[in-house]
Structures are given as C-alpha cells and as structure tokens.
Amino acid sequence: MILRLFAAAVLVYAFGFLAFAVSLPKPVSGQRTDAVIVLTGGPGRIARGLEVVDEGLAEQMFVSGVDPEVTPAEFASEFDVPRRTMECCVKLGYLAVDTRSNAGEAAQWLKEHDYTSVRLVTTDWHMARAASEFAGTLPPQIDVLKDAVPSHPNLPTLFLEYNKLLAAAISQGLPD
Template sequence: MILRLFAAVMLVYAFGFLGFAVSLPQPAADEKTDAVIVLTGGPGRIARGLDVVEQGLAREMFVSGVDPDVTPAEFAAEFDVSRRVMQCCVKLGYLAVDTRSNAGEAAQWLKENEFTSVRLVTTDWHMARSAAEFSETLPPDMLVVKDAVVSHPQLATLYLEYNKLLAAAISQGLPR
C-alpha cells in the first residue's frame, strides 16, 4: 500500500515537472499597463523592461533586487539608458534579495504610486513562481500582465525552479 502511494506521488510529481518544463510562458502582447516590474537575475530582463517603456507600453519601470553597490549612473551606463529615461521612468529597488522580497518591494512601490496595472518581466522559467509570489502580495484588483523573457534553460535549472515553485505553493498554503 505504501509503495503504491509513493509511486503515485512520484508519478504526479514527474508529470507535474513535465508539464512545467514544456509549458513555459511566452512574451506578452503589446498590452499597456501603468508600470513594468523587472526582476533582476537573468539576461534580457532589463532590456525587455526598457523596451516596454520606450514603446510606451508602460509609463514607469521598477527594477527590483538591484545590488546596493550599483548607482543609478552605473545602471544607466551598463544598460545604455538615457538620462531622460532614467529621470522620468526608471526606479531602482535595492531591498529585495529573493523572489518573495521582490514581490514585497514592488508591491510597496506600486501602492505608493497608485498604479492599478503592471507588467511583470522575468525569465520564462521563473515566471510561474514570481507570479505566484506577486499574487500573494498585490491587491486582488491589480491587473498583472506576465511578460516572460524567452530562454533556453538547462534541465537542472528547470528542476530546481520546479521544486522552488512547489515549496512556494506549500508555503503559501501555510499560515504566516
């Protein structure tokens, strides 16, 4: 009996992982939002956020999880951001150290600016967990557009992220 239960759990886990791995989200359509949130940590994320602002799909961009040693001038130089865009449209967040704190930091910024819609930019393999963390933190009436940066992750990356997603789901089900 216990062996069958274990086998059933492992089968559900394996099919869940397979579903996760083959259904990674795609970039969003050209839907306008008040702001764009970019989570640091992967190639192409900041460039995608800047594209969104430059195309007029969002008024402002918040970059969550920036290293505290990075100045706005260094950020602008690294990503070729004009002074005008940095001053009007790009805000750097230095408090977040993980996906959960990204959500908290971004939620505070969105609230302070009274935004009602946001585009969430992160890597495709990171989107499910990021969106789950954000849904726990943002107001229920906040429109969130998921805008995944396409990548070609290694199997180990997918495996680790799937397990983090499961852990986050379990954690969200527990009282805090």
C-alpha cells in the same frame, strides 16, 4: 499500499515537472499597463523592461533587487539607458534579495503610485514562481500581465525552479 501511494506521488511529481517544463510562458506584446516591474537576475530582463517603456506600453519601470552598490548612473551606463528615460521612467529598488522580497518591494512601490495594472518581466522559467509570489503579495485589484523573457534553460535549472515553485506553493498554503 504504501508503495502504491509513493508511486502515485512520484507520477504526479513527474507529470507536474513535465507540464512545467513544456509550458514555459512567452513574451506579451501590445498590451498596455501602468507600470513594468523587472526582477534582476537574468539576461534580457532589463532590456525587455526598457523596450516596454520605449514603446509606450508602460509609464514607469521599477527594477527590483538591484545591488545596493549600483548607482543610477552605473545602471544607466551598464544598460545603455538614456538620461531622460532614467530620470522620468526608471526607478531602482535596492531592498529585495529573493523572489519573495521582490514581490514585497514591488507591492510597496505600486501602492505608493496607485497603479492598478503592472507588467511583470522575468525569465520564462522563473515566471510561475514570481507570479505566484506576486499574487500572494499584491492587492487583488492590481492586474498582473506576465511578460516572460525567452531563454534556453537546462534540465538542472528547470528541476531546481520546479522544486522552488513547489516549496513556495506549500509555504503559501500554510497558515500564519
């Protein structure tokens, strides 16, 4: 009986991982939101956020998880952001150190600006967990559009992220 339960749990885990690995989200084009939130940590994320702003699909871009030692001028130089865009449309967040604190930092910024819709930009393999953390932090009246940056993750990256997603789901389900 215990062996059957263990085998069933392993099968559920394996099929869940397979579903996670083959159903990574895609980029979204053409839909407008009030703002775009970009989580640092992966290639192409900031470029995608800037593209959204340049195309007029969001008024503001908030970059969560910026290293506290990075100045706005250094950020602009590193990512080739025009001064005008940096002044009007890009805000840097220095408080977040992980996905959960990204959600908290972004929620505070969104609340301060009374935005009701946001585009979340992160890497495709990271989107499920990031969206889950944001759903647990943002007020329900804020619509979140998931805009994934395509990547080619290796098996260890997918495995680690799937386990982090499961851990986040379990911790969100526990009572406070």
